[in-house]
Amino acid sequence: QVQLVESGGGVVQPGRSLRLSCAASGFSFSSYAMHWVRQAPGKGLEWVAVIYFDGNGKQYSDSVKGRFTISRDNSKNTLFLQMNSLRPEDTAVYYCAREDAVITSFDSWGQGTLVTVSS
């Protein structure tokens, strides 16, 4: 079955960096666009970034553009999110999600990893 497992979260000081990973299994990872979606404590879902199936297309929300970089390693079935210049408002649970392009929806989600930006 489809499985997405995030890792790399933790507590980090403002202005520092953190790299999240999402290990995928149970499906042909290289055939799907993959996304990061975050959720601040007690708040709603916010779309963060997407990387196309082959890694040649990337898009970001305005709130992270220029600070975050999404990437993938299709040989290792792994998705990444490099987060630089972190701010307190980046504190959230970060989910990786698979996009089913046929139904234009997120059909599988990981369990999430918590990032806390605090001094």
Next chain:
Amino acid sequence: QSALTQPRSVSGSPGQSVSISCTGTRSNIGDYNLVSWYQQHPTKAPTLIIHDVKRRPSGVPDRFSGSKSGNTAYLTIRGLQAEDEADYYCCSNAGGHTFFFGSGTKVTVL
């Protein structure tokens, strides 16, 4: 400010029906049938319950239904059950592979 507006909360008794609205604009909900809905229980990841406005993935009970009128999409839960108490989010494609979510609605089963 979210581009998709949802009521903060709705409630109903077991067996009743509740509807959640998701109001956008003609450029997102109005002109396209790319609205999806997600259910999220506390401390859990979201799960897809409706895609393409009204289609249910396999395994989703048929008491969940979706519809659209003009620039507003709706999620209706018929025969409300205790396990339906959760947060619900609408989501619209924003062009290409980008998306944005509604503000979320908490459903309470009285």
